[in-house]
């Protein structure tokens with residue numbers, strides 16, 4: 169179901185818990201992330217989606233917003249693209265910032281439903297996201313993004329302060345069908 173900014177802000181503890189479980193991150197890292205997420209809900213073009221159990225427990229969530237200069241992620245990606253790709257991908261772009269499902273609930277279509285809902289609400293001509301490099305055939309996240317026809321925008325990209333390699337993937341909007 170779609171979530172308003174305040175819905176997410178109210179359930180920030182649960183959101184951070186699902187995020188931590190899905191990504192396997194430690195508590196110290198999550199504290200910093202919590203602060204970022206709290207500011208993200210106020211960004212222009214913010215859209216969010218949540219999946220709840222019947223009794224209201226959070227199973228998964230996703231959110232994004234309009235990608236714009238001055239945002240850290242946008243500026244990193246912009247700096248790595250040539251003029252043509254900058255124009256094509258970043259002019260009117262929705263960034264899918266987070267998409268997570270609690271591990272016990274993964275593999276049952278929740279992530280796909282969340283991504284579909286999020287992209288169908290998104291404003292913009294393109295959608296971009298970043299994801300850690302992984303085996304495209306076995307990684308659940310990669311398979312999901314490929315099913316949604318995301319293509320390579322950057323590969324083996326290093327964001328400052330993170331030693332992992334990331335891919336930046338993109339697709340045009342709107343979603344067909």
Ligand SMILES: CC(C)(COP(=O)(O)OP(=O)(O)OC[C@H]1O[C@@H](n2cnc3c(N)ncnc32)[C@H](O)[C@@H]1OP(=O)(O)O)[C@@H](O)C(=O)NCCC(=O)NCCS
Nearest residue numbers: 190267268269274275276277278279280298299308309311
């Ligand atoms: C990536 C992630 C969001 C995907 O969510 P998910 O709910 O596991 O994904 P889905 O269930 O929609 O798709 C996964 C599988 O379910 C299958 N599926 C889709 N609809 C289904 C349905 N109705 N019933 C059963 N299976 C279904 C898909 O075919 C897919 O199979 P595959 O993984 O073998 O390719 C989730 O696994 C996750 O949070 N992972 C850890 C965090 C992460 O990597 N986040 C993204 C980082 S950028």
